[in-house]
Amino acid sequence: MPPPRKRATVHDIAAAAGVSRGTVSRVLNGGYVSAEARAAIEAAITEVGYVPNTAARTLKMRRSQAVGFVALEPHSLFLDDPNIGAIMLGANAALSLADHQMVSLVVESARDTERVGRYLSGGFVDGAIVVSARTHDPIIKVISDLRLPAAFVGHPPDLDQRIPYVGIDNAGSARAVTERLLATGRRRVGMIAAALDRDSGIDRLAGFRAALGDAFDGDLVAEVPHYDYGSGIKGMRLLLDREPAIDGVFAASDAIAAGALETLREAGRSVPGDVGLVGFDDSTWAVRTQPPLSTVHQPAKQIGTVAAQLILRQLRGEQLDPGGQLLPTPIVWRDSA
Amino acid sequence: MPPPRKRATVHDIAAAAGVSRGTVSRVLNGGYVSAEARAAIEAAITEVGYVPNTAARTLKMRRSQAVGFVALEPHSLFLDDPNIGAIMLGANAALSLADHQMVSLVVESARDTERVGRYLSGGFVDGAIVVSARTHDPIIKVISDLRLPAAFVGHPPDLDQRIPYVGIDNAGSARAVTERLLATGRRRVGMIAAALDRDSGIDRLAGFRAALGDAFDGDLVAEVPHYDYGSGIKGMRLLLDREPAIDGVFAASDAIAAGALETLREAGRSVPGDVGLVGFDDSTWAVRTQPPLSTVHQPAKQIGTVAAQLILRQLRGEQLDPGGQLLPTPIVWRDSA
Structure with a gap:
């Protein structure tokens, strides 16, 4: 095994070519040097494996051409919620078309919050998409204070009014799917409500x-x-204990509905x-349960x-209308209700 | 809505404080200025919302304190493979403890490959973890050429021998789980083999x-x-067509096994x-099917x-032993075989 690899520098090129650093810099910046020196320097660049430092160059322009994608509460997001993957791929594709690099930043601990805050403020990204912020999430304050171009997915109640958001x-949607469930003639209808520290959780309960x-x-x-699935199992057990005659359930997500389905089967x-039983999301869960879930398409x-476009428009200096964009959420009625 | 927010600069501080840029720089770098000028500059820093540019500072030290996490083939990874989330969280936690920022980079298109290659070479990260590279993946060449400290998850056959890897x-493991299946007395045993452009897919078939x-x-x-699940449905249909008397199946992943289970149920x-039926991964799929899956724990x-530690050790200048680290993969025998 060779020694640990280090990035080649202008020093290394100069040493390999037997010229001064200034001469190397002139070649790298397109200036005049003798044909002989140029040939020696170009050979040295290949030999030492030099790659120009784009970070340094983009810093001069005060643009990194990178956009952060901050995923909060990643544990349940990455392990149980297939939507986060689809949101990431949608944002990445839109940023990619505009030649921006999406960099995803995971915030799982207080240590992460602080370090991601420093990273966002450190000039490494031109903007940030924030997914799944809770009320009073410290990342909201970091982004407000920085005045970093940002877009939120979802809308925590304490979100700075100047920051645009996209959501549903x-x-x-929760009201519509519950009404549809009631219209099938159910009498004792319960809900498994989740994530009541976030706008999505609070609003789904309000709609129910x-x-x-x-x-x-x-x-x-x-x-x-x-x-998540485990919460669906717990929630359904609670509901069956409290009301054995329950005949309808609105689960706050498809993963919860899948867990509830398992508990109902066991009972x-x-x-x-x-x-x-109805769910929410129309994620990959919905078509894989038996029976497949009636749900709300997200x-x-x-x-x-849209989150990526909100960032790109700010980077182009466009004025955005105040408020958020809400996308349509058709009900998909399958076989579970 | 106020105009789009721009990062405050030394210019802005100088203008707000009514002093020269040089005076502002002296304050920012801890140099001497009059008490009066210092007070004006400190007030101006608060007023314009200036945040020091860490990217510029870390560049001088040639360290970004960031490590890339490159996810190739993200479509199936993010939407169907719960392992990728667990790998990301494991790497993030280890990097976080060492005060490094993990930045995840999604490679879905040729455009992404090229741009991520530029990003990796641009000084934005000190190293890279690469997950799920195919044989002849252009990212392998980019990383080899850069001599960037790297660690691969899995081991493409054409991987540069100097790059360390971690895997299973x-x-x-495939051989062991198939032997266990055969030991239950099955006579006509098939396999749903996937991802034959990657080491994991090739090796699982070889073990079978x-x-x-x-x-x-x-x-x-x-x-x-x-x-993925859809591939499991397709694969199981093929096997049933070819051999109606099939009585054992090794599915190359739990998601495939879940799809195969659905096809078997329909048939x-x-x-x-x-x-x-046996799977591979012991992911969240394995405990959610009915019956739960006998599988290989990954x-x-x-x-x-371990991938994060391989990077951190290289950044500390440690010599790594050649080759890779293979972690143990116990068989978890549940109810599907």
Whole structure:
């Protein structure tokens, strides 16, 4: 094994070519040198494996041509939520077309928050897309203070009004899918509500409540921490304990619905025979359960595309209209309700 | 909406404070200026929202304190393979402890390959972890040519021998799980083989072949492109067409096994009654199918941790032993075989 590799520098070229650093710099910057010196320097560049430092050059222009993609709460995002992948790919494709490099930054610990804050403020990126921020997330303050061009996916209630966002109408979509479930004749309908520290979780619960109106019963809401399969199992057990006659469930995500389905199966309840079950997201989960899930389609890839465009427009100096963009969320009615 | 936000510069501070740029620079670099000028400059720094440019400073030290995490073939990785999330979180946690920022770079198109190559060579990262490279992947050549400290997850056959890697013994693990399946008394055992342009895919097929020895029948190998659920459906249909009496299947991933399980269910075959089915990965898929999958455990988070450590050791100037590190892969025997 050779010694650890180090980036070749102008020094190395100068030493290999037997010329001064100034002469090397002139060649690298397109200036005049003798044909002999140029040939020696070009041979030395190949020999030492020199690559020009783009970071240094872009810094002079105060542009890195890179955009951060900050994923908060990555644990449940990466391990249980297939939407995050689709959002990333949508954003990457749009940034790629505009010759910008997307750099994803994972924030899992307080240590990460602080270091990502320094990174965002350090000139390494021209802007940042932030996914899944909680209320009072310290990253929101970092981005506000920096005045970094940014776009949020979703809309934490305390978001700086100047920062644009893209998302969906969580409350309206949750209301629509719950109304559709009620229209199938279900009488005792509960909800497995998740992520109540985030706008999406709060709004989905609000929509469920609005659909039920006077029939809303707080006992039929099981609160779970995450949008994941394990939370679906826990939440459904809670609901069955509290109301054995439950005949309808709105799960706050498809992964939760998949967990709930497993719990219902173990409890000997058929879906949709005994219990009508609806999810949210229309992620890969929805078509892989038995029966496949009736759910709300979330246009994840397009959300990524729009977030990228919001950044690119700011980088071009465009004025953005205040507020956010909400994308349509059709109901996809399959076999679970 | 205020005009698009721009990063404040030394110019802006100088203008706001009514002093020269040189005076501002002296304050920023800890030099001497009059008490009056210092007070004016400090007030101006707050007023214009100036943040020092860390990128410029780290460039002088030729270190960015950032490490790239290059995810190739992200489509199937992010949408179907829960392991990639665990690898990312493992790598991020290890880099975070060493105060390095992990930046994930998605390579989905030829355009991405070229731009990520430029990014890696541009001084923005001190090293790179590369996941899921195919044989002849252009990123391998970029990294070899750059002499960038790197670590591969998996081992493409044409990998530069100087680049360390971490992975698992795909051939040995595939052989072990197939032998275990054969030991349950299955007579006509097939394989759904995927990703034959990558070391992991090639090696899992080789292990299957070795387990069968003289009984190996090429007709009982269905080749599919990806490690995903859809490929499992296609592959299992092929195998049922070719050999209706098939009674055992080794699927090259758990997602493939989940798709195969669905096809078997539709065809009226019980698992494990009629057909014994084993997967590979021990990902979240394995515990969510009915029945849960017998499979090979892949230590995804630890793979990420080791990859990060391989980079950090190179950055500290340590000599690495040649070759790769293979982590243990216990068989997890559940109910599908």
